[in-house]
Amino acid sequence: MAFTNRLRSFIIIGLLPALTIYLLFVIVPILWSAYYGFFDWKGIGAARFIGLDNYAEALKDPIFWRALKNNLIIVAASILGQLPIALLLSLILRKSTLFHRFVRSAVFMPMVVSSIVIGLIWGYIYHPQIGILNVLLEQIGLSSWIRDWLGDPSINMYSVSAPVIWANIGPYLIIFLSAIQNISSDVEEAAKIDGAIKGKWLYLIVIPMIWDTIKVAIVLCISGSLKAFDLIFVMTGGGPAQSTELLATYMYNNTFEIYRYGYGSAVSTLIIIISMILVLGSQVLMRKRGME
Amino acid sequence: MKTIAPGRVPKTTTNTSSRVLNFRASWLLHLFLLAYALVTLYPLLWLFISSFKSNQEFFGSPFALPSVWQFENYTRAWEIGGIGKAFLNSVIVSVLSLVLTLFLGTLTAFIVSRLNFRFKGFIMMLFVLGMLIPIHSTLVPLFILMKSLGILDTYASLILPYTAFELPIAVFVIAAYLTSVPKELEEAAMIDGNGYWGIFYRIIVPLAVPAMATVSILGFLRFWNDFAFALVFINKQALKTLPLSLSMFSDGYGTDYSLTMAAMSIAVIPTIIIYLLFQNQIMKGMVAGAVKG
């Protein structure tokens, strides 16, 4: 009895400060913003209650759906690009040698540099006239592959995905690295003695052992990709003609540029709902896989 | 028992030809990794080089070295952007937010990952929610909220939201890390007469160092670079943080890149230091594991 009481008081006292700050500064604003979504409000002056009209309008707007589609491309690119590369690198680079530390640090560095810098450099890579990519294609005799990488709406979402993947491998690399620290060397030694070859070792031992971390990384990937826009915004400004519009830019424009605060809030609530569905979906999928 | 770093174990049983093959493959791998590293390092290098250029050169020859190294870009940026004070403010805000995030995050992660109680699922759900919200939509509610709390225009108006928004990631990363640690550890500690707080400080915190280091790097980056909150919640010039100084050099139609790049170069240094510092901590877990082995 005394045991459970102690447990209970520890849980309550331990969670209280974190939950207080969290509820106050995150959950309350989320609900508040969802509430603004029910109003026709410019952000200045009088607000008019219009029920679900904002939500209905967003769902009817083709640009909203395009932004969602673009976002899903980024989510897919992140999950299929960043995570496997980061996992592989974390396995290759998990030693403390100078070389490994150097490469690890280098891989992380695009993260510390401002998106403006990354955007400028990739802008020069994709530049329609002096772009490195097009010059390179021309020199190796693939002139027919030359494109307006950022201007052509049929490919520009893929063009912008590349730098997004490239610049954001770092966080997943360190998350995986720290998780791998947990796999004690005995396990690895045991695997060696068993004669498990590298590939098998990865699938049979590493992935199951850091499965929880992979799940978290996927959630981070989804949430990060749905919120991220700065890098893409630096490169294309969401254009041309809104072809690289993302949910976050769509929300931001409506809130702060077009003076439709209520509508922007509704879009932001929709972003949360959509992300939630994606996150839950991914977790359900992973639970099944994990059990196999 | 003495343990050698696993990958380095020499394979004595392999025959000569496959050893040569291995040797070649490992050299190829090293070469590839080196090339990859240089490519990812390039933006940083480019930033530093550009920060010494004039505006003409910045646009005219973006990939060349500066013909004259303009060191005064730094002094001018420092002065006009008020970087000295902003830098100090950023350090204070980022460090305090980090300490708070780590303490609360680790504690919460310990509770949700190792203990059983009724509302655990619900609490985890709440934390997921916080990761999904686009922060720009919280600006107005947070502004009004903090005004009524009377903390607007203080360090707390940045520290508390920063911590709150970083908590989910901290909790998830640390909790995921802790779930793979065998439970026998704290059962043993319990028998040794430690209370829950004792277990937390003596067992969990040292154990979670690699995950905490990861959270530190990610959190620091976010706090250090945040523009939206710093823009809106701080009014007093004396409390302004660094990201505001970085965007000062624009008139809305064009940007003075020589000054912007110089200011960014200054701002990027602490994040590199923090990264290098905590990267070693991430690897600490390995050392501990090796000793145990």
Add this chain to the structure above:
Amino acid sequence: MKKKTLAITACTTAMTLLLAACGGGNTGNSGTAEEGNKAGTASPKIKLSIWHNFSGDDLRAKAVRAQIDKFKAEHPEIQLDAQAIPPDGYRQRLKTVAAADEMPDVFFTQSGTSIKEFYDGGLIQPITSLLDEHPEWKNNFIPGSLDTLSFNGEVYATPLSGSATSFLFYNKSLFEKYNVKVPTTWDEMMTAVKTFNDNKITPISLGNKASWLAQSSIISSLADRVTGTDWFKKAVNQDGAKFTDPEFVQALTYFKQLSDAKAFQPGFNSLDNTQMEQYFVEGKAAMMIDGAWALTNMAASGTEEQLNQVDVTILPSVPGGKGDPKSMSGGSGGGLALSKRATGDQLKAALELIYTVSGPDAMKAIAGSNSIVTYNVDLDESQVMPLFYKAYNLYKSVKLTPVYDAYLTSSATEAVNNGLQELSMGGKPEDIAKKIQDAQARDLGK
């Protein structure tokens, strides 16, 4: 055992309290500051706040900040809190405090649609009395330049600068080399485009990534030449004209014609205005249609020699156009607006501040910083850039027509911006016109 738990509980509580104290302790501070702000008279020093976005190292920003500093020096009895907010975040900051109804006493806002939002929201008060007090100031504004900052017969701000969004810059030596006439008619323009293209020179430099550029610099002037100003004002009010009218569709068609004739460099929708200005000043393009801001940007990124190649004129006329061809889109830039909250001594101080920062002396200082003003100043030719001097005189000699984004609602502006990008990617003028019409009509509730 119990003791330990207790100690730890105390620890956590202390931690929480510390946090609360962290906030609580500051409550006092900001509380008093706020009281002082509102009451004004209660404290010996009058407190006043001004927000602006002249934060940079450019000459104009320095000129404006110098006026603010002058006010500080002249008025030791006033405690002025002057905030230079980076332009990139200015609107976001202003919108947030506006939503929370916490406006600064004096703040910079753009003319037209932007200031109208604050007027409609009842957040600002007129400064007409200040202008009446200083007739020599009031009467020296270029006629009509207070229009986009006035509502219901009252002036709410005076322009700190003029906007001239549609100069046709051209490279003299390229025109000489290929023996091309500087275009004054649409046919001459199309001939020039063809000649330059034949010689592998980009005819017109354009960087429309930010998407407002083609709207503000090209279509505002070009469409006015086709439709005339009266039509535009009617269409804005949705009163007797619509954006689906044939004349506006024709204007969009002209733009499409330029784009189809490959007048702009490839990929112009992914270049920004700085890149386009750079491209032009380096002599890679023969022409560029851009606003007055290009003058300072070109001066910053081009060499003296390159700048000497540049000359400036206005867009060519169009056949059968209803608008005055001797015109360019432009008008007043933003100005300092006065919060409705200011009363009593604070109001007096605020008006004084506005006069110092946007009065006759300030106008002269701003014009001297290579910025166009809508005010009669005797510009000292030796003190400004030669190209600026030319552009400024050109600006004063032509009729000004509305810049689209100063009149259209924000979402109709977005529709124009995105529509022009779409046009250059193969969109149909009729469809774009309809989107613009729909956006404007919806915002006006018609």
